[in-house]
Amino acid sequence: MLSNEAFQVRYTIALMQNPGKSVLISEQEIQRRVAEMGVRISEDYKGQSLSVVGVLKGSFIFIADLIRNIDPAIPVEIDFMTVSSYGSGTRSSGELRIERDVEGSLEGKNVLLVEDIVDSGLTLSAVKDLLLSRNPQSLRIVALIEKETNRRHPVPLDYVGFRIPDVFVVGYGLDLAQHYRNLKEIRILDAG
């Protein structure tokens, strides 16, 4: 008998083969919005420099597009963190494990923390606290997607690409069991 996980993967593959029904945000919509966000960020950081910190893995495509939409007159440096929050069972405890920390000092810098998606807010709230402890000059947060529901640990976001319902999405960096990150668009998996 198929496990729940195997069934989910099978269901997902079936849905992926029916693209007309599962696209939530098209490639064009993403590119347009990311360009707008780049303009906003460029205005806000005019005359300053910027230290972008991405939370891997999901944010890697968003970061690549976002920084290319920031005014080249603004000096931009990039760093990455890999984190996981874990706990008993399937629920995260909110305890943050740093798999990979940023390489450089954030002291006195204008840090822009980049997430692909904010669901419960657990990851972001923990990463935010951690980065604030590094004494940046400023810290703002940008997320491509914020789920409208299920935010148990609300974190104010400075820039948001899209607000979506509480559905499972993949593509444009977002995964299901490490797959589908390479899709150019964002697709919904639990359409029911």
Ligand code: PRP
């Ligand atoms: C995803 C996403 C966020 C987090 C959001 O990461 O990239 O970091 O979950 O969920 P939360 O708001 O409930 O904390 P994931 O653990 O799937 O790792 P990944 O980025 O490597 O896909």
